[in-house]
Amino acid sequence: MAEPKSASTNPEALSAGGGADALPAPAEIHGNRCRCSACRIAMHVADSPKPSVCPYCQAKMTVTSYVLPPATAVAQEVAGDDVAAKLRRLYARPRHGMMIALFLLGTGLLATAVYFQVSNFESYWYAPLVNLYSLIAGIFIVSRFLLAAFYHAPADTGFEPTVTVIVPCRNEQDAIGRTIDHIYSEGYPLRKKEVVVVNDGSTDQTLAEMLKAQARHPTLVIVDFETNRGLCHGMAVATLMARGEFLVFVDSDTFLFPGAVRKVVQGFVDPMVGGIAGHTDVENATKNLLTKMQDVRYFFSYKIMKAAESVFGAVSCLPGCFSAYRRTCVMHVLDRWLNTKFMGVYGDFGDDRSMTNFIFKDYRILYDDEALATTLAPENWKQYIRQQARWNRSYVREVFVAGKFMWRKHPVPALSWYAMMVMPIVEPVVIVSAMIVAPIQSGAMTPSYVIGVMAITLVWSLHFLQHTGRKHWWTGFIFTITYTLFFSWQAYYALLTMRRTKWGTR
């Protein structure tokens, strides 16, 4: 039951640092810790209603009171002009002339790639596999660009439903406070916004950081797993706890831009939409080559891939870092999602894709490129490789799961999907035959393949440059090269290590 006493504090006044009737801040704020000893789970609520039963066992929970630490100021960077500066930094579009030049160059390159593709098709029968692959891949990629050109972000219709922002995390003592602050300072009306953070059995000071944040934002709901249960459990419990009509999942290392929550739910005006992905950039892009490269890569996978998919309401993956769901849809599939076994093992990775697929089966999934956020990308190669392996495993698994119902979707995304299903499997073979077998047989690499791949890379790298003005656009080539030489093989690696459930990034 909700605690009327604690609801007197105006969260808007709190966030703004002062209210209309400026009452002196109470010396100490009491929160309620509701705990289920059987499930070793506790909820810390201050200004929000106390949950009455354990979300797991439905048993009554013991409620104890605690004193929140004194509220500290919101981190400076979260407020003020910083955000605008960051936006300018991220999206400093080049000059007009340059834009046109880049556009023409990109179009020309794309046309060249198409020409090569078509002329290579004339000698199709000399290497049917490579040619079929490059044909499909070519059509696929080019169609991505074409479809992306038709992409429009869902219009802002003034839709303002209740929203629960969920942040599951573990051992994030450094970032969690900031993340929460970002969420609270994002600008969505507090009365329609609930924030649930899940501490998945952290061994550091994460819980303390959360409680500190609760002191700043008393409506914050903290779910505390005393032992590590896994990301999906965190998400599930948070979902069960949530009271908003829509859920916005935000990673603990993801920072929302102002207006992001409002923007990301606009698409839900359409009742067939079950989920919407927001746009995420790399927060630490300037850190090193790897993050620069990932920045380009993120941009491409959002601005081209997801945008293209979104045209037919078929975004294949709602990334965990920043996506919105219709809560009822999640509730509907929650049990199944939680209990999905893959090859006899509970899938504890790639939760975002899995969840997306469950919803995608019956609903449409969109992408909103105007709902902005930034996230922290892996900063060293080891992490990156592990992350990629995890993604790949998830990709391989989910792509087949979705394959079962994908044919019921519109032919264009359906066929794209199946192409995406096959291509990573075939790709290494094609790369071998184009780069290794062909040079041995005829003395030269299959030129159309190499030229095609490079042209495409150049096109999306330039696209990146055109839209962001970031100087490290060329790292797209690094991505292509590393992908061609190494990461393409991870599909096989993923297939072989499918049973591994280790959370790669951390």
Place this chain on the structure above:
Amino acid sequence: MNIFTAVPPTPRPPVRPGKKDHWMSRPIQALKDQYVQAWLYFLLIVSIVVAWWFPIRVLYQRYRYTPVVSQVQRDAESFVALTYTGISDRTNEVSPAQFDEHLKALHDRGYAPIGLADVQGLLYQGKPLPRRAVLVTFEQARKSSYFETRDILRRRRWKAVMFLWTKPISDEEPSSLRWPYVKDMAYSANWEIGAESDNGFVQVPSDAKGHKGNFMTTPMWIAEGQRYETAAEYERRLSADLKVNFDLIVREIGRKPIAYAFPYGDFGQYDSRAVLTRRLNLDLVGQRYALGFVSGNMALNTRFGDPRRLNRLLVQPGWSGAELVAKLEHTWPIVTGFENVAVLGNETAWITDWGRSAFGTNGILLRSTPATTGAKMWLAGSNLCRDFQTRLRFMPIEGQFGVFLRATPDEESYLYIGLEAGNAWLRQKFPGLEPFTLASARASVRPNEANTLDVFLRGRQCFVRLNGVSIFTEGAELRGPPKPGMLGLNLWDPRPGMARARVMDFHLRNRIDNLAEWNSSLNGEPWLAKWINLNAYRVTQLGPPWMDVTSHGVVPVLAWDGEVVHRLAQVYDMQVTPRVYVHDERGLDLLQPDKVADQVQELRASGMYVNLAELDPAASTRAIPWLKTVTAAFAAKGLSLFVRFPAAMEQPATLSSVMAVIPAAHAVVGGTALPTPTQGNESNRMVTVENVPAPPGDLSLSLYYQITGTAMTNAKPSFELQTELLRQDGHAAFAGGDYAKALELWSQWHQLDPNSDEALMLMGDVCRRNDESEKALRYYTESLAVNPGQIGLAVRRAQLLESMGRKDEAQESLNLYARVFPDNSELALAQADWMNLRGQRPEARALAERVLKSDPENLKARVMLQNLLDAPVARYDNMRQLLAIGSEPVMQYAFGEVILNQELLSFPEASVLMPFIGKTAETSPDLQVRQIYQRLLPRRDIIVEDFADGRISTNWISSGDNLPSREGRYRLRTTRAQQEAFLRLQGSDAMRNGFIEVTLDEARGHFWLYARRGPSSMVRFGFDQSGYLHLQVWRNGSAVQYDSKPWLRPPGAVRLRLELRGDGAIGYINGKAAFVTPLKIPADLGQGWWGAAPYAPQLGMANVIIRRMEAGPLPVRMVLMTGTPAAISGDGAIDAVKNDALNLSVLAPVWFVQNSDGTLPTRIVGDPALVRMFTQYYRLRLLPVIQLFMNSDIPAEWLIRVARENRLDGFILSMSHMPDNEWLDRMRKELEVSPLEVIAMSTDENTGVTSLREISLGYGIMPAREKTWTTRIRTVSGNEGLRIKTRDEETQDGPIVWSVDAAAAPGAATNETVTAAAETQK
């Protein structure tokens, strides 16, 4: 206001078992996100695209890139073909840019692209092509050849053919095409698909040394078997490859390819020995494909080419567009306007195919390369020249020089004139057949000097003149209809690198029409026919004087010999246009044009020749209105008009203006055989004219005249092959004695080719051989109607007529031919024969000798003379000459035929030939020759026929109706046209001693056993219908010895046996001698064949059923009588041999013994009377022995004299050792003046083997086969007497010699017994 506080969370209601959990149910009834319609549209579009993709693309490409054929007339019957090995940027191939340049150059020069269907249409339906048609082809299914050229072809609107080598396609080799592309090509407008073997570009082992050869043209060496594959295996290999290739293409593109390109452009044409290879390749490809292509230096193909081996010019990588076009420009046919083309100087006009040629100011030096044995050069564009004349000045330096006419470059078909020092020959070859010599002659080619060769080809006539002299007498007739081909020069020398010749001058010109006219005074003169015969090479038209037109009217000329003129015109392919000589144009009005036309038609002439030469020009133009009406009247009847204007008007300009008024007429101008080129006369056909000159004073005529009377009228190669096979098979059947089959085969030939005179002639020959005279006559007559130039046939027909008793007709027809061909030797011989039969022997002999004088090598004349000569020496001499001619290698086969056909072996002097026959039969390198001579060898074995399967073995030639008989019997019956049906024992012609025995079941009509049956002589034994038994000897057509008796045929089977041995013939009935003594055979009776024949005077009535037959040679049984002269003369010795007298051949009493001083007694010691009487009675040859102790020279005169004095048949010279050949040859020669039989005999004392050898070959007694016979003398003691085991000894055909000691013989003591015995005998 916080909404969360206002709306508290709803506690979850407890879930009761069995109730639906609404908490978990879908909160919003989802609008189903379905895309059924989208999918339907999508699938629809995909299906449409998939289904229509190929056809629409094909339609689009067909429409869009249809090759442009320039709108020129389609009237050409030739095209050029090019082939590119590959198009790529590699250094040794034609680059795409170059290819583009080639197409541009072709387009700019008006070349039109054609496809395979056009080629097929041309070659099979005669559909004409656009002018300058060019077929572009590619090979080996090379990827680059398609990928690099398709855009060029599309852009240039051109088309090409790709020949598929399918193995690399199946193997997916990177450089090769793939099937989807091939299919694409096949359905596009620019490409067509042909085949080019599946695996034909590999090399197969060609010998044990590990050499390799091309797959299609090399018989494979099989290493495991250490052998070559057999022809059947070879064929299977090739045909399997072709099948795989063909099936693959059909399967993959769904269409049958119609063309094939031989891998490497080679079907075996590069090796003249690869006859089988060529035939196999062409046949197999011909079975599957309409067209076959080779590649090489030749580009041009004409309608007359063999569709299975069309030329393609192999385009070399270095050629620019201009060069390519320049090459092609010279290959086009020089059909029109080659009036006197001096083609020598133009280097590009010649294609050097082999060897080397150097063009210089003084002509071409043609020579072999160090590796080749010759050189060959073709005149580009001569492919369509049909009737033409060439003049060629050349200087042979080393080797044989020759000219190809109407040839295909691979020499599969050609006409070839070969010239070597002293010799010239004309050969013709058809595809797939061996070349045959049409004519050969002695001709003097001057080495290292300029020679002039003129060749005139006109229809089927070929005339060759060397240095102004006609060789091959008056021309040769070609086999088959005129078919165009290339003209080429050839050089050959067996030593590589040696052949060399210089060609100084070469002129080629169209046929020139030349009219011969003569004054009426020449009508009926033999000179006229002779002149026409001599000048037939340049005369194409005869203008016999017909009418003279004067001012008073028309004077018909003394009737010309229409028969002769028409016959000559027919023989030489000339036109007859009777001449109207106009002395005064005013008389012309009296000639009604319609009437004249009718008259011309009545005369069987093709037109009329009006000579206005005598008129002055003004008067001649006044005749033009009349000429106009005449041309109109003539044109209506299909006749032509030839007009000669006065010489003053023969200026080209004047003449053409005059002729323009009478366009249907032809101008005749004065001229000679090879006039200088005339210009500007293209509208009218120009005919030159010449007058037959008056006969020269000296009329010593050359006698030799020959027209090769063989011809085949064939249109297609397969057809030629067909007829040739029928012809050959027929000959084989004929030679094998199967006349019925021969007749059937040749009838088929005749049906196939009704215009073949040869088929008709051969059918006539068969009928004649079968004694079906009426039919034979009919065939002969038909054959002569087809080709009246067959003089030999005309003679045969006359002979046949004569034998049928229609002597007048025979005479008449011979006379006609004698008038047409006054100098013909065959006719002369026929004439001689005629005289001989009418008893004018000396005259006949003189005629034959005259023929031989001018042509000593005339075999026929020699044979004829052999009949006519009387003196033995002369006869031997003549026979030797025959042998000398016949034993020359080139003549051997013909000579063998002459021996067979003329039954030369039946002449007694034929023994001269036997050593040659024996040697040739064994050692000749030519199988055909060996076979024919083997048939002439005397038999050594005995043939027994028991007819177990109702058939007769191939040892017999049967002329009758060979009906199947029941087992164990053979029925021989005459056909409905025969009186006699015979069985002739093969190889019996030279059998001297022998027998034939026949067991008969029943017989209707007469039945005869024959021995030594020749044209006019024979021995026969048999019975007639009236119940008589006969034994007869016939010589020169009359029975000289005969015996007969009434005979009642015993019931059941009868066994008749005729036995010849020594000088007697014995007939046996059921094993018993029919007559008391053997019948005497005159020593000079010739040889001949052995056989049996039923005979009945009524046609088709004779019939016999034979149960068993046996025939074969008998050994020569010889008895030497030794002992004292008295003993030999006594009857004791006779007693010893008396019982076996009928089995003996020779009795040899030792009557002469050389004295110790070396002299010989000239008289017989003792009384020879008894022995002589005995030998005479039993027809034994009496050959007394002359016992020589030293081999002194025994003079032949002595032997002859002693034999004459003592009336002896010959001698046996018993010598210490065999004399040498030189002595024998000399002796033989000296003995030839008399028919004496002399045998040399010597016994080796160590081994006891006795050798016998006939020295004189006169009326020999030994089997005419071996030089020396060996035997062991069997000594018989007098008491025992001779015991001949006939059966046992018959297996041997050599001599068997007994020695009987007369002294020891029983009853040697008393003379009384002998006289008593003699008396009882009487």
